[in-house]
Amino acid sequence: MYGFKASSQMWTSFVLFLAAVFCLFTPAWMVKHENFKTCDQSGFCKRNRAYADSALEKSSWKAPYNLEPSSIKFSNGQLSGTVLKTVGDSSETVRLPLTVSFLESGTARISLDEEKRQKGDITLRHDSKARKERYNEADKWAIVGGLAPSKGAALGSDADAGTTVVRYGPAGKFEAIITHSPFGVEFKRDGSTHIKVNNRGLLNMEHWRPKVDKEKKEGEEETPAEENKDPALDESTWWDESFGGNTDSKPRGPECIGLDISFPYYEHVFGIPEHASPLSLKETRGGDGSYSEPYRLYNADVFEYELDSPMTLYGAIPFMQAHKKNSTVGVFWLNGAETWVDVTKAKETANPLSLGIGSTKTTHTHWYSESGILDLFVFLGPTPKDIVKSYGELTGYSQLPQSFAIAYHQCRWNYVTDEDVMDVDRKFDKAKIPYDVIWLDIEYTEGKKYFTWDPLTFPNPEKMHKHLDQRERKLVAIIDPHIKNEGNYPVVDELKKQDLAVHNKDGNIYEGWCWPGSSHWIDCFNPTAITWWKGLFKYSKFIGTFSNTFIWNDMNEPSVFNGPETTMPKDNLHHGNWEHRDVHNINGMTFHNATYEAMLERGKKGELSRPFVLTRSFFPGSQRVGAMWTGDNEAKWDHLAISIPMILNQGISGFPFSGADVGGFFGNPSKELLTRWYQAGTFYPFFRGHAHIDTRRREPYLAGEPYSGIITQALRLRYQLLPAWYTAFHEAHTQGSPIIRPNYYVHPSDEKGFAIDDQLYIGGTGLLAKPVVKEGADSVDIYIADDEPYYDYFDYTIYSGPGHKTIKAPLEKIPLLMQGGHIIPRRDRPRRSSGLMRYDPFTLVMVLGKDGSATGELYLDDGETFDYQQGAYIHRQFLFDGKTNFLSSVDIAAEKGSKGQKYLKTMKDVRVEKVIVVGAPKEWKDKSSVVVSEEGAKESQRKREVPFVWHEGAKGQADWAVVRDPKVEIGKGWRIDFS
Ligand code: NOJ
Numbered sequence: 001m002y003g004f005k006a007s008s009q010m011w012t013s014f015v016l017f018l019a020a021v022f023c024l025f026t027p028a029w030m031v032k033h034e035n036f037k038t039c040d041q042s043g044f045c046k047r048n049r050a051y052a053d054s055a056l057e058k059s060s061w062k063a064p065y066n067l068e069p070s071s072i073k074f075s076n077g078q079l080s081g082t083v084l085k086t087v088g089d090s091s092e093t094v095r096l097p098l099t100v101s102f103l104e105s106g107t108a109r110i111s112l113d114e115e116k117r118q119k120g121d122i123t124l125r126h127d128s129k130a131r132k133e134r135y136n137e138a139d140k141w142a143i144v145g146g147l148a149p150s151k152g153a154a155l156g157s158d159a160d161a162g163t164t165v166v167r168y169g170p171a172g173k174f175e176a177i178i179t180h181s182p183f184g185v186e187f188k189r190d191g192s193t194h195i196k197v198n199n200r201g202l203l204n205m206e207h208w209r210p211k212v213d214k215e216k217k218e219g220e221e222e223t224p225a226e227e228n229k230d231p232a233l234d235e236s237t238w239w240d241e242s243f244g245g246n247t248d249s250k251p252r253g254p255e256c257i258g259l260d261i262s263f264p265y266y267e268h269v270f271g272i273p274e275h276a277s278p279l280s281l282k283e284t285r286g287g288d289g290s291y292s293e294p295y296r297l298y299n300a301d302v303f304e305y306e307l308d309s310p311m312t313l314y315g316a317i318p319f320m321q322a323h324k325k326n327s328t329v330g331v332f333w334l335n336g337a338e339t340w341v342d343v344t345k346a347k348e349t350a351n352p353l354s355l356g357i358g359s360t361k362t363t364h365t366h367w368y369s370e371s372g373i374l375d376l377f378v379f380l381g382p383t384p385k386d387i388v389k390s391y392g393e394l395t396g397y398s399q400l401p402q403s404f405a406i407a408y409h410q411c412r413w414n415y416v417t418d419e420d421v422m423d424v425d426r427k428f429d430k431a432k433i434p435y436d437v438i439w440l441d442i443e444y445t446e447g448k449k450y451f452t453w454d455p456l457t458f459p460n461p462e463k464m465h466k467h468l469d470q471r472e473r474k475l476v477a478i479i480d481p482h483i484k485n486e487g488n489y490p491v492v493d494e495l496k497k498q499d500l501a502v503h504n505k506d507g508n509i510y511e512g513w514c515w516p517g518s519s520h521w522i523d524c525f526n527p528t529a530i531t532w533w534k535g536l537f538k539y540s541k542f543i544g545t546f547s548n549t550f551i552w553n554d555m556n557e558p559s560v561f562n563g564p565e566t567t568m569p570k571d572n573l574h575h576g577n578w579e580h581r582d583v584h585n586i587n588g589m590t591f592h593n594a595t596y597e598a599m600l601e602r603g604k605k606g607e608l609s610r611p612f613v614l615t616r617s618f619f620p621g622s623q624r625v626g627a628m629w630t631g632d633n634e635a636k637w638d639h640l641a642i643s644i645p646m647i648l649n650q651g652i653s654g655f656p657f658s659g660a661d662v663g664g665f666f667g668n669p670s671k672e673l674l675t676r677w678y679q680a681g682t683f684y685p686f687f688r689g690h691a692h693i694d695t696r697r698r699e700p701y702l703a704g705e706p707y708s709g710i711i712t713q714a715l716r717l718r719y720q721l722l723p724a725w726y727t728a729f730h731e732a733h734t735q736g737s738p739i740i741r742p743n744y745y746v747h748p749s750d751e752k753g754f755a756i757d758d759q760l761y762i763g764g765t766g767l768l769a770k771p772v773v774k775e776g777a778d779s780v781d782i783y784i785a786d787d788e789p790y791y792d793y794f795d796y797t798i799y800s801g802p803g804h805k806t807i808k809a810p811l812e813k814i815p816l817l818m819q820g821g822h823i824i825p826r827r828d829r830p831r832r833s834s835g836l837m838r839y840d841p842f843t844l845v846m847v848l849g850k851d852g853s854a855t856g857e858l859y860l861d862d863g864e865t866f867d868y869q870q871g872a873y874i875h876r877q878f879l880f881d882g883k884t885n886f887l888s889s890v891d892i893a894a895e896k897g898s899k900g901q902k903y904l905k906t907m908k909d910v911r912v913e914k915v916i917v918v919g920a921p922k923e924w925k926d927k928s929s930v931v932v933s934e935e936g937a938k939e940s941q942r943k944r945e946v947p948f949v950w951h952e953g954a955k956g957q958a959d960w961a962v963v964r965d966p967k968v969e970i971g972k973g974w975r976i977d978f979s
Pocket of ligand 1: 692
């Protein structure tokens with residue numbers, strides 16, 4: 001019997017292994033739809049849609065949730081009370097504790113729980129050890145600040161009968177009108193309504209109830225399941241649910257939470273990544289070009305994902321912005337369980353308050369998650385900048401990466417030996433192509449056992465690291481969360497011994513299949529597991545790693561080859577006996593966090609440098625600890641095209657350090673596609689070339705001319721603009737701003753540009769790029785939103801907006817414009833890696849706006865340590881005033897810390913070597929010098945004349961001028977007088 005079991009297990013394992021290998025090597029050209037649920041196949045999704053249908057169809061519909069007026073209390077910025085849910089036609093009610101918190105930041109938070117579950121007053125089925133409460137710890141992982149209660153929030157005395165009004169926010173301009181019966185909240189800013197919660201009555205909290213087994217009397221006919229039944233109450237998936245041969249045991253029965261959120265007179269909604277879909281979210285239930293499925297958020301390893309689809313992908317950020325002319329508002333649905341979002345738009349008659357301007361469409365959204373409490377944050381803007389800032393205050397701002405991390409990364413599955421790595425490195429140098437990081441995928445390990453090196457192929461990791469370090473280059477090695485289940489592997493032995501892995505529903509260690517075959521999964525919800533994980537990265541433990549080794553976390557959705565929907569069973573148990581169902585979308589982030597902490601602590605005390613950890617799976621908060629990429633795309637033009645809206649969406653959703661595999665992961669790109677992809681990749685905040693194990697080698701030097709040369713130019717452009725990129729990263733780190741920005745974000749009043757998602761601005765630089773994403777294209781149409789002059793980056797051709805303009809774009813040309821009014825910092829000397837540019841001089845490109853003025857910023861630090869937190873940085877503003885003709889550099893450092901002076905000293909020889917003026921006034925034609933003065937200079941040096949040359953632009957191109965070698969120190973105050 002035992003023997004039979006073992007051998008049948010072996011067979012199953014073998015078959016699964018073959019299936020995995022088959023998936024890996026067979027060029028299947030489509031996502032396997034059958035592996036992933038549609039809404040109809042997900043019980044609670046189907047029920048919520050049915051609930052919405054019956055509610056919206058019946059004019060007599062009365063939402064069964066009422067806030068008990070006598071329960072309402074208000075103190076310290078928080079309203080609390082009890083919502084009573086009436087069950088069916090009965091008089092039975094279910095008590096749902098409510099809090100509405102008003103925060104100092106102007107954000108409001110609505111939380112709703114279920115008293116019975118909260119008190120643990122329920123019975124679990126199947127002798128389950130699972131927790132009885134609705135999951136209430138998502139905030140523990142996602143929220144790091146911004147929860148201070150509003151001091152000014154107060155109850156309004158003028159509430160209509162049946163409502164409670166709270167005034168809050170800046171100068172008390174925000175208002176929450178809480179309707180008691182049915183319960184709902186209307187959010188107003190400056191007297192007009194921007195968000196309505198439960199206005200359509202779709203609030204649906206499936207309360208706990210015991211399973212009643214209906215006995216079938218002899219001879220009695222079974223009632224057809226759907227007959228006479230409200231599909232919203234379809235019980236067939238309440239107590240267990242099967243999909244693809246797996247059955248979810250659901251010990252707590254049905255417990256979903258659903259809610260409608262409407263944005264009156266807002267036609268566009270953005271956000272809720274990750275989906276391979278346009279930036280402006282489409283309707284999901286009817287409407288022009290709409291989807292038929294809701295947007296799904298259930299982190300999954302979706303093989304060969306489909307484009308223009310609401311299907312789920314690897315990460316989830318349930319944060320949405322609604323935008324209309326001059327107003328942006330947002331909501332953040334904090335829930336870690338499987339979530340779906342329906343989007344519909346309804347025509348409105350013109351809004352009398354909008355005086356005929358603006359949208360006449362309202363966007364309705366309907367959100368539903370499988371489990372957990374309701375926890376909703378509401379942001380009232382009014383600008384996109386305000387929204388991302390408030391969201392960042394809660395979930396944390398994007399990590400400030402080391403400077404190498406924003407340069408170019410070279411990856412493939414796999415560089416096969418340490419010699420191979422060094423060979424690729426030498427070839428980059430020989431071809432004079434800059435790069436900073438080379439990556440190792442899973443094959444470097446011995447038999448997919450993480451924290452080991454294959455002794456045959458990587459016998460000398462130390463030599464390899466030293467070799468890379470000569471040019472300040474780094475190595476990234478992959479470490480996944482599945483731990484090979486094999487004897488004599490100390491990592492798995494310890495994992496088991498200390499009981500640190502995820503458990504199955506019976507409380508035993510969970511076993512599934514991934515790259516190594518049979519595996520267990522570390523449970524990073526467990527603090528002891530995190531401590532243990534940190535230990536594994538110590539230099540003394542992960543031998544063969546050094547200070548230039550960094551980490552890539554993949555497969556952390558988690559991907560389980562033989563699991564339901566390629567992931568873990570929902571009834572698996574995590575630390576604290578929370579079911580996997582409750583925390584699925586948070587899971588990847590906990591692993592990413594643990595690795596970040598491990599990297600932080602791997603060195604000796606006092607040797608802190610900023611970790612770099614790439615993740616595939618993510619949740620709100622992941623931005624604090626690293627970068628993400630969009631997973632397994634394909635070497636096809638449409639995959640190149642979709643990468644732009646996907647990355648723009650990451651940016652406005654609080655996780656801007658993002659990129660897509662350059663060249664496409666699956667398949668072999670044509671040389672043209674590869675070249676265009678590098679040109680587009682130069683605008684990804686995270687810029688990495690990567691390829692599947694089955695593809696041909698495609699390092700940039702292999703493409704041959706003219707391709708290699710053109711790719712090299714694209715890479716050099718990235719390196720040249722690194723100071724501007726780093727400044728944009730700093731802004732993301734301190735204010736939550738996107739690093740690449742869509743049109744609506746930069747021009748919130750330009751209605752024509754709201755849906756544009758194929759062009760981008762880099763930070764606040766005014767650089768506007770429109771990557772070529774079509775085969776054979778030799779021009780692009782770029783959209784200019786305003787009436788500033790825009791100049792071609794390379795030849796200063798002038799484009800005047802507003803409107804669409806055609807830019808010639810033969811293969812060697814990247815369509816990149818500079819908006820007038822900006823000063824762009826650059827470093828122009830080509831180097832092999834960004835580390836070698838540390839003390840290079842700067843060039844400032846001053847692009848004059850229509851009023852003849854320009855401003856710009858530069859943020860700079862050691863690009864490596866945390867000393868910037870103690871003032872070791874330079875933050876300058878450059879201002880050119882078209883009236884006085886002075887260009888000055890002003891210190892805008894927020895605070896001076898103890899390490900500031902020391903850092904400035906290390907930078908004292910770093911100078912500005914050139915100022916280029918684009919759109920230089922004709923009056924400067926005969927000028928041959930300008931006068932430079934510098935803070936703290938000796939008397940004799942206080943005013944220096946430096947050479948100035950003015951150039952007349954060719955037809956259609958701007959006049960330009962150059963200040964030659966003003967030699968002013970980058971970290972100091974100075975002025976250049978052009979008058
Ligand atoms: C899946 C990742 O998405 C891909 O980038 C990687 O190369 C493979 N796993 C192998 O590790």
